[in-house]
Amino acid sequence: MPHRKELKQEAAVRAAALVESGMRVGLGTGSTAKYAILELGRRLREGELTDIVGVPTSDASDTLARAQGIEIVELGTLELDLAIDGADEIDPNLDLIKGLGGALTREKLVELRAKRLVIIADDAKLVTRLGEKAALPIEVVRFGFESTLARLADLGARGTLREQGGQAYVTDNGNYIFDARFGDALPDAATLAERLKLTPGVVEHGLFLGMATQAFVASSEGVREIPA
Ligand code: 5RP
DSSP: OOOHHHHHHHHHHHHHTTOOTTOEEEEOOSTTHHHHHHHHHHHHHTTSOOSOEEEESSHHHHHHHHHTTOEEOOOTTOOBSEEEEOOSEEOTTSOEEOOTTSOHHHHHHHHTTBSOEEEEEEGGGBOSSTTSSSOEEEEEOSTTHHHHHHHHHHTTOEEEEOEETTEEOOOTTSOEEEEEEOTTSOSOHHHHHHHHHTSTTEEEESEEOSOOOEEEEEETTEEEEEOO
């Protein structure tokens, strides 16, 4: 039985194989996306790929990609050929919850500019309905965050301000993250996404709806491509 780490790697290698020389690639964040960046580095070193540029979705992915010899460029108004990233939940329509790694805002900004968003994951991330397993990460500005959390509570959110090492977790953008639960699953993800966008103090939320074009999901039976 393969270990979760190997499953993540298998899915990542499949997605990295879609990258061709000359492409502009969005580089995701997290333990699965890390394997895609490593694989792109390997392909560059071994001469399978040339002239790709990457737009990272976090400081961590930026550092890793540079160390792998991937040329990094700023997002600006670039259109990307492809973005590869992990997810915390994947529903049957390829709608996602993302942001457990804290990079949701940059991920959304980068991945909205990609012609194709390819999601890589192990099968533990598959759900019937979003919110079944994972909390929904919501990035909020630090100023007056208590009042923002009160507004989120009015929308039905229950949860916790993310902490790391006994301190409030701070994103690469200098903001906090509230990990929200809305009962057993999200009532209506599209309506919730709209309401969150209209909530003052909310920078971004981890609902990625209608964005993913493809997923590679690895299990002990191999890697499944969705859609098949
Ligand atoms: C980071 C993310 C990650 O893609 C998501 O948390 C999955 O991470 P991992 O591959 O480590 O399970 O959204 O903000």
